[in-house]
Amino acid sequence: MTPQELAEASAQAMWNDDSASQRLGMVLDHVAPGAATLSMTITDAMSNGHGNCHGGYIFTLADSAFAFACNSYNAVTVAQHCSVTYLQPVRIGDRLTAIATEVSRRGRSGIYDIRIINQDGAHVAEFRGHSRTVSGTHLPV
Numbered sequence: 001m002t003p004q005e006l007a008e009a010s011a012q013a014m015w016n017d018d019s020a021s022q023r024l025g026m027v028l029d030h031v032a033p034g035a036a037t038l039s040m041t042i043t044d045a046m047s048n049g050h051g052n053c054h055g056g057y058i059f060t061l062a063d064s065a066f067a068f069a070c071n072s073y074n075a076v077t078v079a080q081h082c083s084v085t086y087l088q089p090v091r092i093g094d095r096l097t098a099i100a101t102e103v104s105r106r107g108r109s110g111i112y113d114i115r116i117i118n119q120d121g122a123h124v125a126e127f128r129g130h131s132r133t134v135s136g137t138h139l140p141v
Contacts, residue, residue: 003033006139007072011036013138014071021064024057028068034102034112036068042094053090061098062114062127069100070110070129076136077110084127095119098127108133 001009011031015021021028021038030037040061048054063082070077090096096116103111114127 006074007031007033010072010074010138011068014068018064020060024060026061026064029097031068031072033072034069034105036065036072036100037097038065038068038100039095039097042090042092042096044092047092050089051092053092053094053096055084055086058086058090058096058116058125059084059127061096062100062116062125063129065098065100065114066112066127066129066131069102069112069114070105070131071138074137074139074141075133076138077131077133079129080109080132081130082127084125086125088122088124090118090124094124096124100129 026038026040029039042053046053046057098114098116100112100114103113110131112129116125118124
């Protein structure tokens with residue numbers, strides 16, 4: 001299998017069991033070794049007391065993109081630490097896209113940056129995830 005085929009097969013294996021991402025209406029738009037792009041439309045059910053998107057949903061979209069990026073090598077990898085910075089409000093009806101990019105991967109540790117943009121290309125949040133590879137694979141080896 002090529003690295004791209006391995007990333008796609010690993011993503012499909014994960015997606016099949018990812019009820020949270022699926023039930024929130026996320027779409028896995030792209031996956032490659034160390035990278036992933038997911039998108040989601042913000043619904044009324046995702047609003048906070050200010051009438052904007054609750055930050056937890058933005059975090060969840062970014063976290064899912066992070067998960068698909070760091071698991072693209074067929075090694076079970078989990079989040080060790082994550083942080084998010086919200087840059088501007090997200091409105092109900094906005095279509096968000098989270099673009100995950102690998103910054104560093106050494107041994108069992110990785111760092112990934114996830115840029116979250118809206119349908120107009122406005123940068124609405126920035127997420128950084130630190131990953132840790134544990135035992136197991138997504139596909140038979």
